[in-house]
Amino acid sequence: MGHDFPPLKNDLLLRAAWGEQTDRAPVWVMRQAGRYLPEFRKVREDHEFFEICRTPELATEITVQPIRRYTGLIDAAIIFSDILVIPQALGMEVLMQPGPVFPHPLDTPADLARLPDKVDVDEALGYVFDAITMTRKKLEGEVPLIGFCGAPWTLMMYMIEGGGSKTLQKSKTWLFKYPDESKALLRRLADVCVEFLVGQVKAGAQLLQIFDSNAGDLSPYDFETFSIPVLRQMSSGVRDRLASLGIAQVPLTLFAKGASPSFAARCGYDVIGLSWTQDPLDVVNNHGVDAALQGNLDPTVLYGGREAIEREVERMCKTFRSARGGVTKGWIANLGHGITPGVDPEDLKWFFECIHKYSAHA
């Protein structure tokens, strides 16, 4: 799109995502730019969370922090932002205190009238696009940059619950009491997500990941009823739009946390992200998954000390090696969910070193 970015020096992530078996697994971790890093906490002292998201210079600085710290060990950057920027673009107020809070959540379908019929994504979310373009330049081609958004079900859950929830009482009430209105809301969110994702690619994102973090809260039947149609709408929508704009395709990753992998595999994504509760061998052998895989070390292993980290990484590498024998697709090493604030950055470094060692020629 007229951008003249420095050439990419490390394409391991993109090759694995397109299905290639690489000499070693590329590695990055979800939430790698976050509170476990002292340099992140330093910036947070002076700036509110969404202020950072909306200020391209700050978002760029934080995105590259882990790349700087783990030079040569980490194979991707992910743009610093949040899935909740979409509800904000729809006019909903979202605060971070310290978890997300919506002062005025959607209560009943009558509240859908508060959402605008049409969103100008460039206008509302242009700051994310600017941050992506700025970050691509700052990365100097060292590693590829991942763009992302939340999946409609997970976004809907937050918009109705007004924050995180253990029981999902309100959002599930919608699914069962107002299924048609729920589906309409999910489709509306998917339309905005597609535009947002295409805009991220135009701005310079080289892979896109969709986070359906609450997928596992749905029964397989409800995941199929409510989430799969919009996840498919998004993968085909992004591909069609990129094709019609004459823009090169990028790999698409689906992280539908806790959803049955055979269901996730039917949504049309190049990479399926696994949580630590899923066994890659089972996924490949019993669920007919023929996509590249991403994951899936239990993030709390990083609290177990170096011996445990090395042992568990070696075991994970062996398991993915056997699993890949069955799929002949790529593997992207990652945690099974985001890294948590209490992790020692040196222990994460050790995790990366162990991945390099034990995934080699895997």
Ligand SMILES: Cc1c2[nH]c(c1CCC(=O)O)Cc1[nH]c(c(CCC(=O)O)c1C)Cc1[nH]c(c(CCC(=O)O)c1C)Cc1[nH]c(c(C)c1CCC(=O)O)C2
């Ligand atoms: C559900 C969800 C959200 N945000 C996100 C998800 C999906 C992934 C997942 O399930 O973890 C995705 C997300 N959030 C953030 C990123 C940035 C990129 C990265 O480094 O991975 C990404 C990809 C930054 C963040 N988003 C948030 C932080 C910490 C907030 C802070 O700095 O005060 C960061 C670094 C805040 C956030 N944002 C959200 C929650 C629930 C929270 C609070 C959780 C917590 O306290 O850890 C919504």
